[in-house]
Amino acid sequence: MSKIDGLYTVKDLRESVVDLYSGNTSQPLNVGYKELQELYKVSRGTFHVWTGVPNHGKSSFLADIIMQMANIHDWKFCLFSPEHSMANNIKRLCEKYMQKPFDYGMQDRITKEELGKALAFINEHFFFIDKANESPDIKWLLNVARQAKDLYNIDGLVIDPYNEINPVRQGNLREDEHISNVISDIKRFNRETQCVTWLVAHPTKLPREQDGTYRVDGYSISGSAHFSNKADLIVVIQRIFDQEKTLFQVRKVREADLYGSIGEAEFRWNNKTRSFDPLQWSNKDE
Numbered sequence: 139m140s141k142i143d144g145l146y147t148v149k150d151l152r153e154s155v156v157d158l159y160s161g162n163t164s165q166p167l168n169v170g171y172k173e174l175q176e177l178y179k180v181s182r183g184t185f186h187v188w189t190g191v192p193n194h195g196k197s198s199f200l201a202d203i204i205m206q207m208a209n210i211h212d213w214k215f216c217l218f219s220p221e222h223s224m225a226n227n228i229k230r231l232c233e234k235y236m237q238k239p240f241d242y243g244m245q246d247r248i249t250k251e252e253l254g255k256a257l258a259f260i261n262e263h264f265f266f267i268d269k270a271n272e273s274p275d276i277k278w279l280l281n282v283a284r285q286a287k288d289l290y291n292i293d294g295l296v297i298d299p300y301n302e303i304n305p306v307r308q309g310n311l312r313e314d315e316h317i318s319n320v321i322s323d324i325k326r327f328n329r330e331t332q333c334v335t336w337l338v339a340h341p342t343k344l345p346r347e348q349d350g351t352y353r354v355d356g357y358s359i360s361g362s363a364h365f366s367n368k369a370d371l372i373v374v375i376q377r378i379f380d381q382e383k384t385l386f387q388v389r390k391v392r393e394a395d396l397y398g399s400i401g402e403a404e405f406r407w408n409n410k411t412r413s414f415d416p417l418q419w420s421n422k423d424e
Contacts, residue, residue, distance in 0.1 A: 164332070166396060170206030171403075173416040177388050178373065178398045180207065182293075182332040185325050187365050189339050190354055190375035195384055195407065195414070196338055197221075197298055198230070199375050202413050204294065204336075205234040208263040213293040216283045218267040218274075220302045231264060232256040233412035246410065265290060275304040276320045280327045287331045295327075298338040301360070317362040325368065339365055351376060355389045366390065371397055382406060384414060 148155075166179035180186075190196050197219070207213040219227050232248060233240050235256045239247045248256065267274075267282050279297070286292045297303070307316040324335050341358035354374045356366025366372060372390035377383070387402040394400075404417035 166398075167207070167211055169203050170210050171416055173403045174386065174398075176399055177401050177403055178371070178386070179396070180334055181370075181393075181397055182334060183328045184334050184370040184392075184397065185321070185328055185368065186334065186336045186371045186373065187339060187356060187359070187369040188336060188373045188375065189341050189356070189359050189365075191344060191377075192340060194375055194377040196375045199384070199386065199405075199414055200296065200298065200336060200338065201230050201234050204296065205231060207294070208259075209235075211293075212263075214263050214265070214290060215294045215296060216265045216267055216286050216292050217296045217298070218279055218302070219296065219298040220268060220273075221299065224266045224268060227266060228257070228260060228264075230412075231260050235259055237411040237413060239410070239412055265292065273302055273304040275306065276323050279303065280323060283327065283333070284331065287333060292333060294334045294336065296336045296338075297324075298336075300337055300339040314362040314364060318364045318368070321364055321368045337365075351378060351385070377407075383417060386414075 164182045166181045168175050169178060169180060188196050188200055204213070204215050208215065217227060222230075229240050232253060236248050236252050238252070239245070241247065265286050267279060269278065280295075283292065283295045303320065305316075307313070308319075311319070324337065327333065328335055339359045339361075341354050342360040344354065344358070346353070354376065356369060356372045357363050359365045369390060370392040371388065374385075374387040374389050376385050376387070378385065384405045384407060385402050386405060388398055388400055391398045391400060405414040406417055407413075408415045
């Protein structure tokens with residue numbers, strides 16, 4: 139039988155299917171919180187979208203997650219987070235690693251010896267992407283991440299936030315078409331490298347529920363419903379200030395039970411450890 143380019147049969151894919159059946163592929167990994175074990179898992183090659191009300195702790199919580207992944211699973215990450223300087227991003231990671239405040243004048247802050255230990259760990263596990271004086275386009279950013287994969291064998295890429303990527307569109311593309319192409323580029327990078335990408339995106343629609351929380355999901359994100367449609371997992375972070383708690387809400391799971399489940403867990407910000415402590419979790423399907 140002659141071969142048609144781009145057309146496959148079961149015979150071509152049999153070995154891959156048997157590997158899936160036998161569990162010979164990479165398995166979903168926990169993120170270091172037992173309260174999130176059933177709710178949120180990380181599988182290689184997946185695309186995670188995090189959103190939520192501005193200044194409610196998205197970036198800080200995500201830093202908790204990737205530091206746990208580095209500690210537990212020895213994962214390495216590229217970070218593109220230009221809303222803060224690279225030095226400030228390293229400062230945050232130092233706090234996450236040592237579970238202590240960094241800043242001068244704070245009680246029980248990181249010692250010089252602990253700072254050296256934290257910097258050594260971060261140097262081995264985190265790499266920082268920046269393009270001086272301009273916003274990079276997605277192809278440039280992913281090319282840097284591919285080189286980091288080849289040279290340092292990174293496992294994950296964090297883009298925080300999406301709106302720091304150069305928004306210039308090719309030709310006469312509408313914004314939603316441009317966003318669809320950006321996400322397709324990211325997912326192709328994930329498939330080809332088996333890296334995980336976390337993309338933080340700000341919402342524009344923020345309707346309030348009767349209990350005072352915001353109704354936020356993937357369709358709330360500025361620009362396009364493609365964020366929701368194409369993501370493997372969607373996480374919403376929102377803080378309820380009068381109750382001093384933060385909600386970790388999983389709003390979409392493409393492969394239920396494999397990647398996690400729809401539901402939420404409650405956390406509280408711990409200013410002494412500069413991280414989030416779990417309170418409880420609930421499965422919305424129960």
